[in-house]
Amino acid sequence: MEVESLATEMETAVRVVHLASSLCVKVQEKLRLPSSTNGGGDVKSKDDDSPVTVADWGVQAIVSWVLAEVFGSHNLSIIAEEDTESLTKSESVILLGAVSNAVNEALSEAHKYGLPKPDKPLGSDDILKAIGRCNSTGGPKGRHWVLDPVDGTLGFVRGDQYAVALALIEDGKVLLGVLGCPNYPVKKEGLSNGCNQTESGSVSKGCVMYAKRGSGQAWMQPLHPGGYPESARLLTASTVDDPVLATVCEPVERANSNHLFTAGLANSMGVRKQTMRVYSMVKYAAIACGDAEVFMKFAQSSYKEKIWDHAAGVVIVEEAGGVVTDAGGRKLDFSKGVYLEGLDRGIIACSNQVLHDKIIGAVYASWESSSL
Numbered sequence: 159m160e161v162e163s164l165a166t167e168m169e170t171a172v173r174v175v176h177l178a179s180s181l182c183v184k185v186q187e188k189l190r191l192p193s194s195t196n197g198g199g200d201v202k203s204k205d206d207d208s209p210v211t212v213a214d215w216g217v218q219a220i221v222s223w224v225l226a227e228v229f230g231s232h233n234l235s236i237i238a239e240e241d242t243e244s245l246t247k248s249e250s251v252i253l254l255g256a257v258s259n260a261v262n263e264a265l266s267e268a269h270k271y272g273l274p275k276p277d278k279p280l281g282s283d284d285i286l287k288a289i290g291r292c293n294s295t296g297g298p299k300g301r302h303w304v305l306d307p308v309d310g311t312l313g314f315v316r317g318d319q320y321a322v323a324l325a326l327i328e329d330g331k332v333l334l335g336v337l338g339c340p341n342y343p344v345k346k347e348g349l350s351n352g353c354n355q356t357e358s359g360s361v362s363k364g365c366v367m368y369a370k371r372g373s374g375q376a377w378m379q380p381l382h383p384g385g386y387p388e389s390a391r392l393l394t395a396s397t398v399d400d401p402v403l404a405t406v407c408e409p410v411e412r413a414n415s416n417h418l419f420t421a422g423l424a425n426s427m428g429v430r431k432q433t434m435r436v437y438s439m440v441k442y443a444a445i446a447c448g449d450a451e452v453f454m455k456f457a458q459s460s461y462k463e464k465i466w467d468h469a470a471g472v473v474i475v476e477e478a479g480g481v482v483t484d485a486g487g488r489k490l491d492f493s494k495g496v497y498l499e500g501l502d503r504g505i506i507a508c509s510n511q512v513l514h515d516k517i518i519g520a521v522y523a524s525w526e527s528s529s530l
């Protein structure tokens with residue numbers, strides 16, 4: 159498949175991530191209201207105790223509905239994080255109503271993003287069908303959309319960073335990636351070289367980043383409440399290759415990555431800047447636009463990374479000039495279904511190859527002496 163032939167896929171993916179991000183912004187605002195007035199925007203717990211909200215289901219419904227409208231539902235394969243189980247329980251009527259309202263409110267604006275909109279509001283059955291359709295398990299062959307409707311749900315419910323992440327995988331390769339980062343601080347003007355902030359530049363909030371495999375380009379658009387933006391800027395990852403000058407980022411949650419190991423590693427390399435703890439794939443976004451140089455994640459060995467937590471971010475970082483591998487220096491394998499099978503210890507994303515080589519070397523040196 160020629161990557162150039164993916165114009166409609168890219169266009170649709172970018173536009174629907176803008177629309178989905180606008181839904182998230184509204185739901186996150188509601189979550190900050192007292193629970194009696196937040197319109198059913200409460201936070202639920204999944205079986206693994208991680209949070210899930212109206213936004214997770216709402217985004218999944220919207221993306222699934224739009225992709226089915228544009229590409230047809232026949233043979234449409236979507237691998238996504240949420241399922242309908244808790245939404246279909248009898249006690250979930252209010253929750254399903256809140257998802258329905260959020261989805262229909264967002265879809266009523268779809269034309270502002272150049273996307274199809276339904277003739278009449280979607281019913282609960284349509285919404286459950288759209289969410290439930292995203293149950294593909296992927297694999298080595300064929301075309302699969304990969305969606306994390308709200309990555310970093312903990313950040314989302316805390317009013318912090320989160321991302322809407324959509325990617326397209328074909329025959330195990332990530333061809334397209336789109337990241338909606340509604341709370342990302344973006345410098346407003348004079349931005350010719352990524353989204354680095356300067357002291358003089360004014361900063362606005364929210365962007366969508368995207369890249370097509372092999373294009374050598376990653377792009378960023380501002381997030382506009384009123385519709386699809388006219389402009390896009392090229393992103394360039396940082397050329398800093400001296401760890402002493404590098405900014406390292408890692409997950410906020412101690413449970414998701416070994417902070418002690420990362421701190422020891424950074425220390426051994428002479429890193430001086432304070433580690434940035436950031437929720438979600440926004441860490442990949444920070445590397446792609448030059449705000450950070452290194453993202454490291456060392457989960458517990460029993461944890462298996464899911465493809466939707468990485469696919470979009472990896473292609474965006476790579477096309478912006480960065481390098482992403484496991485801790486053994488091997489490319490992440492998106493061909494094995496829902497999980498990143500065979501991952502060696504952790505994930506290392508760097509803004510350039512020279513820095514990446516240094517970090518991988520330091521991981522080897524530190525590993526033996528660590529108690530991981």
Ligand SMILES: Nc1ncnc2c1ncn2[C@@H]1O[C@H](COP(=O)(O)O)[C@@H](OP(=O)(O)O)[C@H]1O
Pocket residue numbers: 208239306308309310311312408409410411413414415436437438439457458461464467
């Ligand atoms: N025990 C664990 N170890 C590592 N990652 C985990 C984890 N439990 C959940 N995660 C993943 O870490 C993601 C959040 O990333 P981060 O910690 O970098 O902010 C979660 O995404 P969701 O919030 O979409 O569930 C989830 O997929």
Ligand SMILES: [Mg+2]
Pocket residue numbers: 306308309310466467
């Ligand atoms: Mg996630």
